[in-house]
Amino acid sequence: EDKVVQSPLSLVVHEGDTVTLNCSYEVTNFRSLLWYKQEKKAPTFLFMLTSSGIEKKSGRLSSILDKKELFSILNITATQTGDSAIYLCAVVPWSGNTGKLIFGQGTTLQVKP
Amino acid sequence: DGGITQSPKYLFRKEGQNVTLSCEQNLNHDAMYWYRQDPGQGLRLIYYSQIVNDFQKGDIAEGYSVSREKKESFPLTVTSAQKNPTAFYLCASSMYGGSTDTQYFGPGTRLTVL
Numbered sequence: 001e002d003k004v005v006q007s008p009l010s011l012v013v014h015e016g017d018t019v020t021l022n023c024s025y026e027v028t029n030f031r032s033l034l035w036y037k038q039e040k041k042a043p044t045f046l047f048m049l050t051s052s053g054i055e056k057k058s059g060r061l062s063s064i065l066d067k068k069e070l071f072s073i074l075n076i077t078a079t080q081t082g083d084s085a086i087y088l089c090a091v092v093p094w095s096g097n098t099g100k101l102i103f104g105q106g107t108t109l110q111v112k113p
Numbered sequence: 114d115g116g117i118t119q120s121p122k123y124l125f126r127k128e129g130q131n132v133t134l135s136c137e138q139n140l141n142h143d144a145m146y147w148y149r150q151d152p153g154q155g156l157r158l159i160y161y162s163q164i165v166n167d168f169q170k171g172d173i174a175e176g177y178s179v180s181r182e183k184k185e186s187f188p189l190t191v192t193s194a195q196k197n198p199t200a201f202y203l204c205a206s207s208m209y210g211g212s213t214d215t216q217y218f219g220p221g222t223r224l225t226v227l
Contacts, residue, residue: 009153034215042117042203042218043156088155092213099144099163099210100171103155 002027004091006104014112017079021107023089024071033072034101035063036088043088046074079111116140117219119204124224126191126198134189134222136204142217144210145187149173150201150221159202162187163210191224199226 004025013019023033032050036043047056049065049072056063060079065072076083086108090101117138126132136145144163148156158171162181176195181187187206191198203221207214 004155006155032213036218041220045215045217048215090156099146099207099214099216100158100161101156101216103148103157105153105155 002091002093002102004089004102004104006087006089006107008107009105010108010110012110012112013079015080017111018075018077019079019109021074021076021087021089021109022071023073023104025089025091025102025104026070027091027093027102029094030067031092031094033065034090034092035072035074036090038086038088038106039084076109079109081111081113084109084111117204117206117217119202119219119222121222122220124222125227126224127227129193131190131192132224134191134202134204134224136187136189136219138185138187138204138206138219140206140208140217141184142206142208143184144207144214145181146205146207146216147171147177147179147187147189148203148205150203156203159189161210198224200224 007022035046047063052067060077063074086106088106089104120135146161147159157173160179162168178190204219205216207216
């Protein structure tokens with residue numbers, strides 16, 4: 001059965017800290033991995049990763065994929081209170097090209113002032 | 114302003130009642146999706162539709178029904194057969210519904226069964 005597992009499930013840090021969120025997967029016919037940020041309402045898209053070893057970067061956020069070890073990490077440097085959110089990882093399999101996503105449980109990040 | 118809208122934001126219903134959640138998009142996307150989010154379980158796919166007048170069951174379709182009569186609309190009905198309907202419901206859409214598309218989410222509807 002396809003599955004995506006995120007760790008830790010929750011994390012509390014102070015502003016300025018650096019955090020690393022993990023996403024491991026066991027998915028047949030992997031196509032891509034997505035990261036979303038959810039602040040109480042709609043998840044917003046952060047990154048799509050399809051190739052191993054190529055870092056995607058957006059400001060203080062960066063992410064990388066390891067297709068050999070089947071995981072991805074999301075790094076946030078110099079955290080701010082506005083980074084507090086649930087971070088969702090999802091894998092897209094080549095399941096008949098339906099676009100179905102398999103989500104992990106999410107990591108809840110709280111950044112304290 | 115392009116985007117996905119869901120209504121209502123909060124919904125309360127009594128046990129035994131059916132209720133319909135609205136999802137509308139003006140992004141001209143072909144594909145639309147309904148997810149359910151429970152604490153500690155991430156998002157689970159209920160139904161999805163890649164084209165008008167066609168839809169497929171997701172992983173947890175029991176107790177739910179959908180229709181796709183118009184490209185921009187994909188309403189979800191939570192029936193009385195759904196055992197644990199209290200949850201946060203998210204609608205999403207993507208351009209073509211393929212494996213390379215990014216899904217964009219609406220703001221969600223929080224359903225509480227009293």
